[in-house]
Amino acid sequence: MSPLLIVIYVVFTIAALLTLWRIVIGPSILDRAVASDVLLTEIMCVLGAEMAINHHTKTLPVLLIIAAVGVFGSISIARFVARRDNDTP
Numbered sequence: 001m002s003p004l005l006i007v008i009y010v011v012f013t014i015a016a017l018l019t020l021w022r023i024v025i026g027p028s029i030l031d032r033a034v035a036s037d038v039l040l041t042e043i044m045c046v047l048g049a050e051m052a053i054n055h056h057t058k059t060l061p062v063l064l065i066i067a068a069v070g071v072f073g074s075i076s077i078a079r080f081v082a083r084r085d086n087d088t089p
Contacts, residue, residue, distance in 0.1 A: 005053065012046050033077040040070040 019042065022035035044066050047059050 008049060012042060016042050029077065030081060033074065037070055037074055040066055040073075 016039060019035050019039045023032050023039070026032055044063055047063055047066075051057060051059055
């Protein structure tokens with residue numbers, strides 16, 4: 001394994017751990033939503049880097065599914081928060 005790959009894995013691991021910390025700590029649902037979007041983006045970046053390094057496109061459908069889940073999750077959370085804000089006097 002090349003030193004560049006080790007650096008890439010370490011950086012993405014640290015970023016994922018910090019993002020998980022934000023998901024757990026919060027404090028609001030919007031903080032958790034943004035952190036989950038960041039985590040999905042990090043996973044997509046890791047899969048994309050792996051595809052580029054190994055010269056294949058086998059995980060491209062997984063990338064598309066993760067992207068769709070991220071978009072639909074963000075939309076549903078935004079609608080939930082908007083409804084909750086409208087209900088409070």
